[in-house]
Amino acid sequence: MSERTLRARVAQEVAEVIATRRVGAYQHLTLVAPGVAELARPGQFVALAVGGETSGTLLRRSFSIHKVSPSGTYGGTVEIVVSAVGVGTRWIAERAPHDTIDVVGPLGKAFPLPTSPVACVLVGGGYGSAPLFWLASELRERGCHVEMVLGAASEDRLFGVVEARRSCDGVTVTTDDGSAGQRGWVSDPLPEIIDRTGAGVVYGCGPMGMLESITRVAQAHGAVAQVAVEESMACGVGVCMTCVMPVVGSDGRTRMVRSCVEGPVFRGDAVRWDAFDGGHARVPDDAVGAPKVGGH
Amino acid sequence: MSERTLRARVAQEVAEVIATRRVGAYQHLTLVAPGVAELARPGQFVALAVGGETSGTLLRRSFSIHKVSPSGTYGGTVEIVVSAVGVGTRWIAERAPHDTIDVVGPLGKAFPLPTSPVACVLVGGGYGSAPLFWLASELRERGCHVEMVLGAASEDRLFGVVEARRSCDGVTVTTDDGSAGQRGWVSDPLPEIIDRTGAGVVYGCGPMGMLESITRVAQAHGAVAQVAVEESMACGVGVCMTCVMPVVGSDGRTRMVRSCVEGPVFRGDAVRWDAFDGGHARVPDDAVGAPKVGGH
Amino acid sequence: MVDLSVDLPVDLSVDLSVDLGGGRRLPNPLMTASGCAANGKELHRFFDVADLGAFVTKSVMADPRSGRGTPRMAETPSGMLNSIGLQGPGIDAFVDEDLPWLKSVGARVLPSIAGSSSTEYAHVAATLRESRAFDAVVGVEVNISCPNVANRGLVFACDPMASAKVIALVREQLPRDIPVFAKLSPDVTDITAIAAACVKAGADGLTMINTLLGMVIDTDRMRPQLGGVTGGLSGPGIRPVAVRAVWQVRQAMFEGRMPTVPIIGVGGVRTGRDALELVAAGASAIQVGTAVFNDPSAPVRVLRELGELLRAKGFDRFTDAVGVAHGR
Amino acid sequence: MVDLSVDLPVDLSVDLSVDLGGGRRLPNPLMTASGCAANGKELHRFFDVADLGAFVTKSVMADPRSGRGTPRMAETPSGMLNSIGLQGPGIDAFVDEDLPWLKSVGARVLPSIAGSSSTEYAHVAATLRESRAFDAVVGVEVNISCPNVANRGLVFACDPMASAKVIALVREQLPRDIPVFAKLSPDVTDITAIAAACVKAGADGLTMINTLLGMVIDTDRMRPQLGGVTGGLSGPGIRPVAVRAVWQVRQAMFEGRMPTVPIIGVGGVRTGRDALELVAAGASAIQVGTAVFNDPSAPVRVLRELGELLRAKGFDRFTDAVGVAHGR
Numbered sequence A, B: 001m002s003e004r005t006l007r008a009r010v011a012q013e014v015a016e017v018i019a020t021r022r023v024g025a026y027q028h029l030t031l032v033a034p035g036v037a038e039l040a041r042p043g044q045f046v047a048l049a050v051g052g053e054t055s056g057t058l059l060r061r062s063f064s065i066h067k068v069s070p071s072g073t074y075g076g077t078v079e080i081v082v083s084a085v086g087v088g089t090r091w092i093a094e095r096a097p098h099d100t101i102d103v104v105g106p107l108g109k110a111f112p113l114p115t116s117p118v119a120c121v122l123v124g125g126g127y128g129s130a131p132l133f134w135l136a137s138e139l140r141e142r143g144c145h146v147e148m149v150l151g152a153a154s155e156d157r158l159f160g161v162v163e164a165r166r167s168c169d170g171v172t173v174t175t176d177d178g179s180a181g182q183r184g185w186v187s188d189p190l191p192e193i194i195d196r197t198g199a200g201v202v203y204g205c206g207p208m209g210m211l212e213s214i215t216r217v218a219q220a221h222g223a224v225a226q227v228a229v230e231e232s233m234a235c236g237v238g239v240c241m242t243c244v245m246p247v248v249g250s251d252g253r254t255r256m257v258r259s260c261v262e263g264p265v266f267r268g269d270a271v272r273w274d275a276f277d278g279g280h281a282r283v284p285d286d287a288v289g290a291p292k293v294g295g296h
Numbered sequence C, D: 001m002v003d004l005s006v007d008l009p010v011d012l013s014v015d016l017s018v019d020l021g022g023g024r025r026l027p028n029p030l031m032t033a034s035g036c037a038a039n040g041k042e043l044h045r046f047f048d049v050a051d052l053g054a055f056v057t058k059s060v061m062a063d064p065r066s067g068r069g070t071p072r073m074a075e076t077p078s079g080m081l082n083s084i085g086l087q088g089p090g091i092d093a094f095v096d097e098d099l100p101w102l103k104s105v106g107a108r109v110l111p112s113i114a115g116s117s118s119t120e121y122a123h124v125a126a127t128l129r130e131s132r133a134f135d136a137v138v139g140v141e142v143n144i145s146c147p148n149v150a151n152r153g154l155v156f157a158c159d160p161m162a163s164a165k166v167i168a169l170v171r172e173q174l175p176r177d178i179p180v181f182a183k184l185s186p187d188v189t190d191i192t193a194i195a196a197a198c199v200k201a202g203a204d205g206l207t208m209i210n211t212l213l214g215m216v217i218d219t220d221r222m223r224p225q226l227g228g229v230t231g232g233l234s235g236p237g238i239r240p241v242a243v244r245a246v247w248q249v250r251q252a253m254f255e256g257r258m259p260t261v262p263i264i265g266v267g268g269v270r271t272g273r274d275a276l277e278l279v280a281a282g283a284s285a286i287q288v289g290t291a292v293f294n295d296p297s298a299p300v301r302v303l304r305e306l307g308e309l310l311r312a313k314g315f316d317r318f319t320d321a322v323g324v325a326h327g328r
C-alpha cells in the first residue's frame, strides 16, 4: 500500500442531517460534514456510527459518497444513498432533519481518473450508481465521453436515472423484470457500448457478481475495468483485517488485501474472482502466506 | 404474597408520547396507554423499555404513575415524571411527541387507603411526590383531611407545589438549601403536622433515608407510615429476585421480599431499616433462610 | 391475563413438537430459563404458561434460602450480571405450593434442582419424586453450577468427577421415564469433557449454558457493584458463547466422541432468529432467560417468530432444523 | 493528521505515568489492543500514536500469513466475533518496516508475538531483539492464545505447562530490561492457575483478556457465519468477564498465592469509566480494542476521560487507583 494513501487525511465529525428524502426504494441523506466534504474524491466512502448512547450496535456502516458540496449555507455537505436492509441501515434511514450522526471519512481509494480524454462507461447496479454521477462530471470536465448503464432488479431500485441523463452523454437502463428500460442485466448492453464508444475504462459499482461480469466484458472488449467493491467491514479504516479479499499485486502475486484502504476501488482484472463463492472468499492456494495443510 | 396481587391484571403496550414538557429539573411525559390507565391505582408503577432496535440496554426502567386519565381524546393516558440521571432515563426524557415507548403496567401494590376518613399526611421527596397528588384526591374523596409535605435539595427539584396546593388541605415545602419553603428536611415539620391534624397515616415516597425518618417520626407520633420504596429492579414483574429487601411479615419473621410485587408500598414499620447501608441491603441474620457461616 | 390468542397459536403448518426423552412429546421446544421466570404465577399474567413446551422453575434447594444481600444486579452492555444466591422457598414448599399450581394451569414442568452437596441434590430429587403433582413433571434439570461446599466452593460443573457424581445420584432417585438434564457452565476449558462425563453418569440430556462468571465495579463507590462481588453474566451479549458451546458438544456427538442426547439451548435468546441459531447449532429446545426482563411475553413471542422463520425456510418439522448447520 | 491538541494533553494535575517493569516509565497507561490497531500508520491519521503509553502491534508470527478466508467477522450484541487467522507480514517484514516506522514517529512499542510452536515464539522474539529499531520496544506481549500445532490444536493458554514453556523460551531470548507480558485467554476453568504458571516461567506481567471463543450462525444460509466456524468474541459485552479475570488474578496476588506483577487490562473498554473498572479491579494499564472500530480515536479519548475521572475522584496519581476496589 502506498504511503500516500495511508497518510491521506481523514475527518471524524458529528454531522447534522439537514435533508432526507425517499427516492424509490432508497433514502437520500444530506449531512453537514465540512471536513469530509473538503477532502473527498469520487469512489471514496464514509463510515457512520449507529444508534445513540444506548446502542449495542458497535460497528460503523459504510456508504459510498454520492456527492459533496464543499461549501454552502450550512458548511460543506456530504450526500449518501441508503438502502435499509438491516438494523444499522434502518436506523440511519430513519434519522430526521437536525438529528446527528457520527461520520468518519473520506475513506478508501478514489476511482483513478484517466490522464487522457478517453471514452468511459460507468455501470451502476442498484444504489451502486450513487458515486457515479460525481465521477461522470469529473470525467467530462477532463473531456471524456461518458456513458452510463444503470441496472436494478426493478424500477424502484434504480437510482438516479434523471441525474444520469443530465450528467452523461448516453444512458442505458436495464431491469431484471423489465419494469424500466430493457429487460436484462447491465452486462447485456455493455459490449455494444464499449465497442461503439471505443471506451478505454469501464467503472463499476454494485454487487460482486455484477462487478465480475463487468470485468469479463471489459477485458473481452479491450477496456480496463475499475470496480468498487462492498465487503463486510468492521472498522473501515484499515485496522481490523476483516474486509480482505484476494487481489493480484503488481508483482503478480495474490494477497489478501484490505478493501477499506487498498480499495474499495480495484482494477477488475486484479481481483481473484475465482475465490468468491456465495458470500465467502477463499484464500487462493497460491496467495502469499496461504495456509499449509491443516490451516491456521 | 396474596393470590390477588399476583393475578392482578397488567398490560403491555406500545405507547405513543403525546406530550412532554420540562418541569424544573424533571421531564413530565404523557403516554397513550389505555390498558395501563384503566387498571392503575395510586402507588403503582410502570416499567418502560429503553432504546430502539439497536439498544444494548435490556432492562426496563421503573416510574411511579403520576396520573392516569382512563379515557380522553387519545384514549387513556398515563403520566410520569422523569429525572434524567443515567442512560435509560436520558433516553426516555428525550422522547419527542409521536415517538413510542414500550410500557408494562400497572405494576406493584398500590397505597392502601384507610377505610375511615382519618387525616393523612403525604410526604414526597423530589420526584417522589409524583404519585401523591392522585392519592390525595382519592383520600379527599373519602373524606380524609390531607396535608402534604414536599421536600427537595433545591427549588428546581421540587415537583408539583402548585398542584399540591390545589389538591390538599395544607402544604408545607422544605428545601435543603432554603431556595423555597423552609430550610431543612421533610422530617422537620412532620411531627407538628401529625400532631396538629391527628393524622392516622403518613404516606411517603422518596429516597430510602427519607422513608426511614418518616417511619420513625410517624411511629413516635402514633401514625402508621406507608412508604413507596425504589430498589434497583431488573424485571419489575416479580421473576428475577433482584429487587428484594428485608421486610417483617405478619408472622413476625423477616424475609427478603420482592419490592416490585410485594411493594413498592410497604408499611414503614415492617421494613428492616437496620439492614440498609450505603446502597447495600444486608440479609439480617434472623431472616428466613439467612446464610449460615460461609454464606451461599 | 393479557389475551394473546390473536397472536397464537404458531402457524400450524410446521410441526413444532419435540421428544426430549421419557417418551413424552412436548408440543413445542420453547421454555423459560431457570431463575428468569420465578415459578409461573407472575408470567401467567402475560401469557398462558401452558402454551410453552415446558416451564422451567427457579433452581430449588433443600431448605428455604434468603439469597444474598443487595445490590443483586448490574446492567451491562446487552446483558446483565446477577448474584441472587439461589433465593427460594426450599423443596418442601415447592412441592406443596408451586408445583401443584403449575399443574393446575396445565403447565408441563421442568423443575430445576440445586444443592451444595451431592446428597442435597439427591434429597431434593427424592422429595420431588414423592410429590403429589409429580405427574406435571416432564423432566428434571440439574443446576450443577452451584458452589460445592466440599470442594473449596468450586462449582460442580467445573469438574467432570463432581458433576458426574451429582448426576448419578439424582438419576437414581427419579423414575426412568423422567429425563434428567445436566445444566452446564461455560466457564470451563473444555465443555465437551464435562458434557461427556454427565452423559456417562446418566444424564439424558444437557442444558447449555448457565451464566458466565463476571464482575462489575461501581465506579462511584470504587468497589464491586454486587453484594456477592462476582455474578453471572447473561443476555444477548453472551449468545455467541452459548451457540459455540452447543455446537462443540453437538459436534462431539456427531463425531461419536460421546453418545447423542438432546441439548436444550439457552443464552441470550431474544428473538426467533436467535433461537434458530441455537437450533441450527444443535439444540432441540430453547430457553429464554434475560430477554423476559425486557419483554415479559418473550418466550411465546420467540416461539411464534421461530415457527414463522421455520415455515419461511420451508421446514415441515422443527426437528429437521436441529443441528443443520453442521457439515454445511 | 487530525489535530487533537485542543483535547490533549490530559489534565496534568493527575500523574498518569506508570512503570510496567524494565525500569522504563510510560507517560500514561493507555494502549491499543493487539489486532485492533494494525501497526500504527492507520490510526496515526486520527491521533498521534506517540501520545499513547504504548502501541501494541498485531500479533506477528515467523512467516507471512494470509489469514483465513472471509467472512471474518460477525457483529453481535454489544460486540463482535472475529476470525482473522493472524494475517500478517511475518517478523522479518515487521522489523524491517513496521517497527522502524513506529520508532520514527516516537511511539513506544509493545510488539505482540505469536507462534504455533514454542520454538516459533522463540525465533520471533530473537528476530525482534536483533532488529535495528529495538530501542522503541518497551516490552513484548506474548499472545499464547494460538492453536498449538503439537497439541491437537488446543491453544497454549488453555494449558499451564504449554503456556509456561512458551514464556520461558521467549524470556530467554530477550534482554532482562524488556518485560515480557503473557496474554491470557478467559476460556479456562481457572485463570489464576495459568497466570501463576506464566509468572513462574518468567513472565514479568500479564495481559488479560483475549477474546472469548464464540460462534454465530448465519440464519439465512443456516451455516456458521465465519469462514473459520468459531471466532473470538470481543467488545463491551464481555467487559464483565475481563473485570472478573483481572480481579481474580489480582486477588491471588494480594493473597500471596502468586508473585505480584503488573496486569494490563483489556476487554470491552469503550469509555474512561470502563477503563476505571479494570483499574480498580487491579489493572496497571489499559488496552482499547474493539471500541476503536466504533471510534478510531477511542484510545486517546479514553485516556482523557480516565484522567478527568481520576481527578474528579481526587486521585493525584493513576497508580493509586490500581486495585483499590479490593478490600472495600
Ligand SMILES: Cc1cc2nc3c(=O)[nH]c(=O)nc-3n(C[C@H](O)[C@H](O)[C@H](O)COP(=O)(O)OP(=O)(O)OC[C@H]3O[C@@H](n4cnc5c(N)ncnc54)[C@H](O)[C@@H]3O)c2cc1C
Pocket (backbone or CB within 6 Å): A045, A059, A060, A061, A062, A063, A064, A065, A080, A081, A082, A083, A084, A085, A086, A087, A088, A089, A090, A127, A130, A229, A230, A231, A232, A233, A234, A264, D075
Ligand atoms: C465501501 C462500501 C460502500 C457501501 N455503499 C453503500 C451505499 O452507498 N448505500 C447503501 O445502502 N449501502 C452501501 N454499502 C452497504 C452497507 O454498508 C450495508 O448495507 C450495511 O453495512 C448493512 O448494515 P445493516 O446494519 O443494515 O445490516 P446488517 O445485516 O444488520 O449488518 C450486520 C453487519 O454486517 C455488515 N454488513 C452487512 N451487509 C453488508 C454489506 N453489503 N457491505 C458491508 N457490510 C455489510 C454490517 O456493516 C454489520 O457489521 C456499502 C458498503 C461498503 C463496504
Ligand SMILES: Cc1cc2nc3c(=O)[nH]c(=O)nc-3n(C[C@H](O)[C@H](O)[C@H](O)COP(=O)(O)OP(=O)(O)OC[C@H]3O[C@@H](n4cnc5c(N)ncnc54)[C@H](O)[C@@H]3O)c2cc1C
Pocket (backbone or CB within 6 Å): B045, B059, B060, B061, B062, B063, B064, B065, B080, B081, B082, B083, B084, B085, B086, B087, B088, B089, B090, B127, B130, B229, B230, B231, B232, B233, B234, B264, C075
Ligand atoms: C418503583 C420505582 C419507581 C420509580 N419512580 C420514578 C419516578 O417516578 N421518576 C424517576 O425519575 N425515577 C423513578 N424511579 C427511579 C428510576 O427507575 C431510575 O432512576 C432509573 O431506573 C435509572 O435508570 P438510568 O438508566 O437512567 O440510570 P443508570 O444508573 O444508568 O441505570 C443502571 C441500572 O440501574 C438501575 N437503577 C439505577 N438507579 C435506580 C433507581 N433509583 N431505582 C431503580 N433502579 C435503578 C436501572 O434500572 C438500570 O438497570 C423509580 C424506581 C422504582 C424502582
Ligand SMILES: Cc1cc2nc3c(=O)[nH]c(=O)nc-3n(C[C@H](O)[C@H](O)[C@H](O)COP(=O)(O)O)c2cc1C
Pocket (backbone or CB within 6 Å): B240, B241, C033, C034, C035, C036, C058, C059, C082, C084, C086, C112, C143, C183, C209, C210, C211, C232, C233, C234, C235, C236, C238, C266, C267, C268, C269, C287, C288, C289, C290, C291
Ligand atoms: C436473575 C437470574 C437468575 C438465574 N437463576 C438461575 C437459577 O436459579 N438456576 C439456573 O440454572 N440458572 C439460573 N440463571 C441462568 C439462566 O437460567 C440462563 O442459563 C442464563 O441466564 C443464560 O440465558 P439468558 O441469556 O437467556 O438469560 C439465572 C439467570 C438470571 C439472569
Ligand SMILES: Cc1cc2nc3c(=O)[nH]c(=O)nc-3n(C[C@H](O)[C@H](O)[C@H](O)COP(=O)(O)O)c2cc1C
Pocket (backbone or CB within 6 Å): A240, A241, D033, D034, D035, D036, D058, D059, D082, D084, D086, D112, D143, D183, D209, D210, D211, D232, D233, D234, D235, D236, D238, D266, D267, D268, D269, D287, D288, D289, D290, D291
Ligand atoms: C479483529 C480483532 C483481531 C484481534 N487480533 C488479535 C491478535 O492478533 N493478537 C491478540 O493477542 N489479540 C487479538 N485480538 C484480541 C484483542 O487484542 C483483545 O484482547 C480483545 O478483543 C478484547 O478487547 P476488546 O473488547 O477491547 O476488543 C483481536 C481482536 C479483534 C476484535
Ligand code: FES
Pocket (backbone or CB within 6 Å): A232, A233, A234, A235, A236, A237, A238, A239, A240, A241, A242, A243, A244, A258, A259, A260, A261
Ligand atoms: S474494515 Fe477493518 S481493515 Fe478494512
Ligand code: FES
Pocket (backbone or CB within 6 Å): B232, B233, B234, B235, B236, B237, B238, B239, B240, B241, B242, B243, B244, B258, B259, B260, B261
Ligand atoms: S424486579 Fe424482578 S423480581 Fe422484582
